[in-house]
Amino acid sequence: MGYSTISNDNDIKVCVIMVGLPARGKSFISQKIIRYLSWLSIKAKCFNVGNYRRDVSGNVPMDAEFFNFENTDNFKLRELAAQNAIKDIVNFFTKEDGSVAVFDATNSTRKRRKWLKDICEKNNIQPMFLESWSNDHELIINNAKDIGSTSPDYENSEPHVAEADFLERIRQYERFYEPLDPQKDKDMTFIKLVNIIEEVVINKIRTYLESRIVFYVMNIRPKPKYIWLSRHGESIYNVEKKIGGDSSLSERGFQYAKKLEQLVKESAGEINLTVWTSTLKRTQQTANYLPYKKLQWKALDELDAGVCDGMTYEEIEKEYPEDFKARDNDKYEYRYRGGESYRDVVIRLEPVIMELERQENVLIITHQAVLRCIYAYFMNVPQEESPWMSIPLHTLIKLEPRAYGTKVTKIKANIPAVSTYKEKGTSQVGELSQSSTKLHQLLNDSPLEDKF
Amino acid sequence: MGYSTISNDNDIKVCVIMVGLPARGKSFISQKIIRYLSWLSIKAKCFNVGNYRRDVSGNVPMDAEFFNFENTDNFKLRELAAQNAIKDIVNFFTKEDGSVAVFDATNSTRKRRKWLKDICEKNNIQPMFLESWSNDHELIINNAKDIGSTSPDYENSEPHVAEADFLERIRQYERFYEPLDPQKDKDMTFIKLVNIIEEVVINKIRTYLESRIVFYVMNIRPKPKYIWLSRHGESIYNVEKKIGGDSSLSERGFQYAKKLEQLVKESAGEINLTVWTSTLKRTQQTANYLPYKKLQWKALDELDAGVCDGMTYEEIEKEYPEDFKARDNDKYEYRYRGGESYRDVVIRLEPVIMELERQENVLIITHQAVLRCIYAYFMNVPQEESPWMSIPLHTLIKLEPRAYGTKVTKIKANIPAVSTYKEKGTSQVGELSQSSTKLHQLLNDSPLEDKF
Numbered sequence A, B: 001m002g003y004s005t006i007s008n009d010n011d012i013k014v015c016v017i018m019v020g021l022p023a024r025g026k027s028f029i030s031q032k033i034i035r036y037l038s039w040l041s042i043k044a045k046c047f048n049v050g051n052y053r054r055d056v057s058g059n060v061p062m063d064a065e066f067f068n069f070e071n072t073d074n075f076k077l078r079e080l081a082a083q084n085a086i087k088d089i090v091n092f093f094t095k096e097d098g099s100v101a102v103f104d105a106t107n108s109t110r111k112r113r114k115w116l117k118d119i120c121e122k123n124n125i126q127p128m129f130l131e132s133w134s135n136d137h138e139l140i141i142n143n144a145k146d147i148g149s150t151s152p153d154y155e156n157s158e159p160h161v162a163e164a165d166f167l168e169r170i171r172q173y174e175r176f177y178e179p180l181d182p183q184k185d186k187d188m189t190f191i192k193l194v195n196i197i198e199e200v201v202i203n204k205i206r207t208y209l210e211s212r213i214v215f216y217v218m219n220i221r222p223k224p225k226y227i228w229l230s231r232h233g234e235s236i237y238n239v240e241k242k243i244g245g246d247s248s249l250s251e252r253g254f255q256y257a258k259k260l261e262q263l264v265k266e267s268a269g270e271i272n273l274t275v276w277t278s279t280l281k282r283t284q285q286t287a288n289y290l291p292y293k294k295l296q297w298k299a300l301d302e303l304d305a306g307v308c309d310g311m312t313y314e315e316i317e318k319e320y321p322e323d324f325k326a327r328d329n330d331k332y333e334y335r336y337r338g339g340e341s342y343r344d345v346v347i348r349l350e351p352v353i354m355e356l357e358r359q360e361n362v363l364i365i366t367h368q369a370v371l372r373c374i375y376a377y378f379m380n381v382p383q384e385e386s387p388w389m390s391i392p393l394h395t396l397i398k399l400e401p402r403a404y405g406t407k408v409t410k411i412k413a414n415i416p417a418v419s420t421y422k423e424k425g426t427s428q429v430g431e432l433s434q435s436s437t438k439l440h441q442l443l444n445d446s447p448l449e450d451k452f
């Protein structure tokens, strides 16, 4: 019996084909879609035409002239790049069992899009066009600045030269650009975003997978904001090395709770934010001294350990030795008897993530496993690694989602707490062998700025 | 601390203003939105202008002439009806603490819509227009037949007379109808559905509540289908009067499992369907002999009884007498220590309902509390009643969602099983006092066709 908690459109293959002039957020949206779907265990990959272009063009300079549609030599090089990309996309579906590919390119003309649609359909892939359209001049200029300073095409250019060249590149594209049109393109599956989400046009969306992508895209807000993550303060159960339960904070846990406001303010000043907690006592006690609006989510409750709830790892190893091993072997998939797996937690967290995308500043006070899952979403941590990340108590994590990645800052409260970290192959807790797998150190070692 | 698992837009008031010619499914969509939101504990109410029209028109005959826009007398009566409706809508928000109102009327002209928008905004209500637009002649004729035979306007007419008059009524409206237009109406919050969901235009949707309504509407498929609901076959725990756990079926439970295919085929013939089960043994054993595609959902697992898992009601009453009473007093809200409430179950079932709306025929094999929640969605059962409904073992329930309600058929397998029904105020199981509240008999007594 197939295991799924989302849908049974298991054999559907979708190719999201981006459409839009330069600096319309195509790469931004592409990356987010891939990250979201991967987090939900849907095999997804992005194919950026820019990388293929740089591959084929060898030493041809990639300035605005390269994008002059009347220059036939360069036109051919650009064609070749697109062909190579689509070849790899088809391979991704047919040979690598992919579910969703995103083709990140301008795809400006109806002719080009028809060509892509035909290739997809010949290969049993559903083409879904996603246009980002904008006439908001300020937005475009700001995006151009962002891109000018980060694109590999301008690695060796001065920022203002890069920006000017980039605006010229936009003008080259504008001369030939044909936006998606509900009349002329009425036979295509598409979603068209106008000025971010001022207006959204959705045409012939049919499958569940497509409608999930649509809903996600409709919830993206590319506005700067902070998200803080914290585990609850040290609890009585933590001290007793027990998992699960609904115990109160320890003395030191309360100290952390009282210091939390100061940590938040030191990291961002006086700003507006909402605090989200689980329904368990220890997260609410941790939030207790914060002067912000608070909200409880059942979905933020700790991973349910089922029959092992309230036990120590040593007791579990003794009483359920096979389960103990099975969990160490595949921690992401292992489901406690009568309880949950990491996969189960991710699925119940999906609405939390969707809401986080929409919200402004939020501080989430939750539990070790849940925090790992949320962190994995923002930092694109693979499933083999996320359950093994070390997330110490009494540490506030600040995330700043940016155009091409999420910036992480770790703020230690300097209030001692036990370690609840359990390495693979032992029932002892504590950050023991600093050598071994290193996986669990992911968070500690992560550079300030991680690209996703 | 406010308790919510969905959002913190708690003080937002949305008025969904339907737009569309007759027979475009406006009432159908309105009813579904109300039912969905109410099930999610969002206070929502539908205001149908037809009812107000019939109120004010006294003995004026309501044939197509009544809808002739050039007849000023009747025009005034129709105006008055709209005014009365909007007055009640404003009262619903300001005096009854409503969250979502749906104004079910044609609202054909830009002038009328501007008038409604202004009234809403003056009262701090967010107006959201929802147009159903269609040029699919066959669809419209079929809808007209449906309506002609069911509308109170045609109670005393022959079907073919009713249909002809109704088509004439549509023509009267068509002369003045102004569809929503992304250019002309670009300042309004709206969703426009073209030929059901061939194309969807979404404009200026901002709040979470609005986007939830949009997502739900995009998932509605008004196609005929069956949904079957069944509890698992009798389990060992059922026989031992224990709740929760993950026990196997009893001998008689297996008999039910083996008979299930026959029951399904007798009720619908040879058709295509998918079987959904929970992740627990007893539902999978019940599905075991069915020759259909199967899918497991963690979200279909039984309500988690927390510390009471594996106990009998008698033991619970003895060991946790206060909890036992508290649950009887408010069964919907009561959350088992370390477990769940009915409200929690509804929230985790939301994706299941969304997927059910999209799917064709589905047979769901699940558990008593979960089945109550799903049944409550389709039959619009209020929260005070749904946890008390009697849903016997070894009984297959067939639901047929129709234009104005859901038809229920109950198919008994005639295989004996214990009763797991517990009445209020006792720890004994079994359908005891046939007199008392009667609430739990809801299902047994429900007429074949329930209007929602």
Ligand SMILES: Nc1ncnc2c1ncn2[C@@H]1O[C@H](COP(=O)(O)OP(=O)(O)OP(=O)(O)O)[C@@H](O)[C@H]1O
Pocket: A020, A021, A022, A023, A024, A025, A026, A027, A028, A029, A106, A132, A133, A134, A139, A142, A143, A146, A147, A193, A195, A196, A197, A222, A403
């Ligand atoms: N829907 C949107 N519309 C416009 N801009 C957006 C949108 N979403 C994100 N952005 C902004 O776009 C910027 C990133 O632009 P991005 O590199 O993704 O553009 P691009 O379309 O891929 O350009 P190019 O064609 O040069 O690759 C970010 O500053 C981001 O905030």
Ligand SMILES: Nc1ncnc2c1ncn2[C@@H]1O[C@H](COP(=O)(O)OP(=O)(O)OP(=O)(O)O)[C@@H](O)[C@H]1O
Pocket: B020, B021, B022, B023, B024, B025, B026, B027, B028, B029, B106, B132, B133, B134, B139, B142, B143, B146, B147, B193, B195, B196, B197, B222, B403
């Ligand atoms: N989006 C839709 N577009 C067209 N028809 C639909 C849609 N959704 C449901 N229907 C169909 O519409 C029929 C019900 O019509 P309904 O009574 O709701 O129309 P109405 O717009 O309220 O008409 P009236 O203006 O006369 O009240 C059902 O047969 C249903 O299947």
Ligand SMILES: [Mg+2]
Pocket: A026, A027, A028, A104
């Ligand atoms: Mg790009």
Ligand SMILES: [Mg+2]
Pocket: B026, B027, B028, B104
């Ligand atoms: Mg109607």
